[in-house]
Amino acid sequence: MADVTLKRVEKSFGATHVIRGVDLDIRSGEFCVFVGPSGCGKSTLLRLVAGLEDISEGEIWIGGTQVDDKPPKDRGIAMVFQSYALYPHMTVEENMAFGLKLAGADKAERTARIHEAARILKIDHLLDRKPRQLSGGQRQRVAIGRAIVREPQVFLFDEPLSNLDAALRVETRVEIAKLHRQLGATMIYVTHDQIEAMTLADKIVVLNGGRVEQVGAPMDLYREPVNQFVAGFIGSPTMNFVPAQVAGAEGNHLVLRLKSGATVAARRPHEDLADDAVTLGVRPEHLSLTNDGGLAGEAVAVEKMGGESAIHVDVGGERPLIVKAPGEAVIHAGDRVHVAVPTDTTYLFDHEGRSL
Amino acid sequence: MNGAWRRWVFYALLIILFIYTVFPFYWxxxxxxxxxxxxFEARPWPPDPAWSNYVSIFREQPFGRxxxxxxxxAVSVVLLALSLSVLAAYALGRIQFRGxxxxxxxxxxxSMFPQIAVLSGMFELxxxxxxxxxxxxxxxxYMIFTVPFTVWVLTTFMRELPKELEEAAFVDGASPFVIVTQVFLPLMGPALVTTGLLAFIAAWNEFLFALTFTLSSEQRTVPVAIALISGASAFELPWANIMAASVVVTVPLIVLVLIFQRRIVSGLTAGAVKG
Incomplete structure (x- = not known):
């Protein structure tokens, strides 16, 4: 268990600048998730912490030691790879023993650690099998087991669930959370899936274009995104964005005029607006359908997911608004509907995408 | 009708090909x-089969030796070439470096120089x-023509091995040498068998270097020994003995190829298609 600290970390591959000045503090025992779209640098950042890539600038500290010149084995880390990367010619037991053998652990200790890890992960009965005789989920456990036996200070996970099918992914997600509680170790986890990030993390780091957009607890990021990128990335379905003009103020509320001519009341920002062109953001789960009032439009698509429905409503903007409604929607594509916009849960962004 | 006709043509071609490749050995x-x-009667089979030729090749010269x-x-060449080229293939296949x-x-x-071009220089060396x-x-x-070939095949094969496997071993604390010998080598069986066997055959059959660099009968390898089998007089070419010797040295190769034939195919195509 150890803190991980990144100070002004930069990474370039030739002329390509992949990581641009990342500062980050991960406390001991924290579950930290790097999330972002593909190509945002999240995997590269993890590999820099692991020592599989060398940083170009800055410092990396793990547990009070500066590690950026050390090889992976001396950093006190263990890594679980997306493809599991089990050694195909070794049994499960040999896979888990490999690192310990190289580190010079004696046989009794190796056996003890392997059986302890196998017990935690419930893979005791698989120790004599080869990786090709295992299912995807079992391979995943072995990969995690191989990390556990090293008793690392920090666990690194590189998209460990993306090769599993949907049901198994949810199950394994829960088990990783349980494992984190059980081991109490610092974990850094990379994913492109914001649901994994929201459900697993103590701290989410949203990356975009090699920069940290925002760091915070999952619900803080959900409630108070610092910019339009984070607002759009966290939450599913994604937040609705509508370009608007500020038309005036009414007490605590701003009145916004949309392109279609309709007006909407929105939460008034703390600071004064420099510009009257803004982007209104509303989460699908905060919108609701009403019989009249609000924004009038036409339902262009109705997606029923059983417990909830997503209704796409064309209100005359560039893109339809998505409304998330509980239960089974009683409307059909083509129906005229009204969308109620709640004043208190709206977001405003300036022309650069910053939250107002 | 058309299909049946095509099949006939196919099998006819197959038979022609079979005869073409097997006839010399049969003869x-x-x-x-x-x-x-x-x-001198050119009979399709011997009227009175006799093993005397096989006995005489071992008696008239140190053929066993x-x-x-x-x-x-051949074995030394295979072992040396493979161990050198596995190490070279790791560097060439997995490590980025200038040049x-x-x-x-x-x-x-x-490997493209004709043997005859390097012969005199090689002789001095x-x-x-x-x-x-x-x-x-x-x-x-022989390493001159086996190493380039084995390096190329093994480099291609090594490149196909997943990068994450190497990184996992690296995180586990393995040095490059441990990665090559304990992680990659066990996975390279098919490629090693293929390249090793082809290197073995090349070394086994080589004639020009063997003729040039050896002098005494005790140091000769079989291709040279067979070529230099002579009859009782200068005017006699002992065809029967030469053929007996050829058969004796070909059989081991055929046995080797038969044993490893599955692996050879999988090794030869390993670099070509992923999977």
Missing amino acids: AINTSLMSGSEL QILNSVFV RRLLLFTILGV VRSLGLYNNLLSLVLS
Whole structure:
């Protein structure tokens, strides 16, 4: 268990600048998730912490030691790879023993650690099998087991669930959370899936274009995104964005005029607006359908997911608004509907995408 | 109708191909079992099969010793070439460094020189090393054409191995040497068998270097020994003995290929298609 600290970390591959000045503090025992779209640098950042890539600038500290010149084995880390990367010619037991053998652990200790890890992960009965005789989920456990036996200070996970099918992914997600509680170790986890990030993390780091957009607890990021990128990335379905003009103020509320001519009341920002062109953001789960009032439009698509429905409503903007409604929607594509916009849960962004 | 006709053509071609490839070997066996004047009658099978030729090749010269020479040279070449090229393939296939492509093509270029072009230079080298009429001279010179080939095949194969496997081993604390010997090597079986076998065959059959760098009958390898089998007089070419010797040295190769044939195919296509 150890803190991980990144100070002004930069990474370039030739002329390509992949990581641009990342500062980050991960406390001991924290579950930290790097999330972002593909190509945002999240995997590269993890590999820099692991020592599989060398940083170009800055410092990396793990547990009070500066590690950026050390090889992976001396950093006190263990890594679980997306493809599991089990050694195909070794049994499960040999896979888990490999690192310990190289580190010079004696046989009794190796056996003890392997059986302890196998017990935690419930893979005791698989120790004599080869990786090709295992299912995807079992391979995943072995990969995690191989990390556990090293008793690392920090666990690194590189998209460990993306090769599993949907049901198994949810199950394994829960088990990783349980494992984190059980081991109490610092974990850094990379994913492109914001649901994994929201459900697993103590701290989410949203990356975009090699920069940290925002760091915070999952619900803080959900409630108070610092910019339009984070607002759009966290939450599913994604937040609705509508370009608007500020038309005036009414007490605590701003009145916004949309392109279609309709007006909407929105939460008034703390600071004064420099510009009257803004982007209104509303989460699908905060919108609701009403019989009249609000924004009038036409339902262009109705997606029923059983417990909830997503209704796409064309209100005359560039893109339809998505409304998330509980239960089974009683409307059909083509129906005229009204969308109620709640004043208190709206977001405003300036022309650069910053939250107002 | 059309389909049946096509099948006939296919099998006819197959039979022609079969005869074309197998006939010389069949004729060698046929000839090796004849004696005396039967040789000149061109019969499809020996009228009175006799093993005397097989006995005489071992009696009239140190043929057993020569076979052992060939085995020694071929096995040494295979082992040396494979161990060198596995290490080279790791560097060339997995590590980014300046001049890697140039180096790869230089290695390929080396194998393109005709043997005769390097023969005299090689001869000087062998003599200055004091290896003339020594089997080690053959081991050394055969590496010229086996190493480039094995390096290329193994480099291609090594490139296909997943990068994450290497990184996992690296995180586990493995040095490059441990990665090569304990992680990659066990996965390279098919490629090693294929390249090893082809290197073995090349070394087993080589003639020009073997003829040039050896002098005495005890140091000869089989291709040279067979070529230099002579009859009782200068006017006699002992065809039956030559054929018997050829059969004896071909059989081990056929057995090897049959044993490894599945692995050879999977090894040869390993670099071509992913999966």
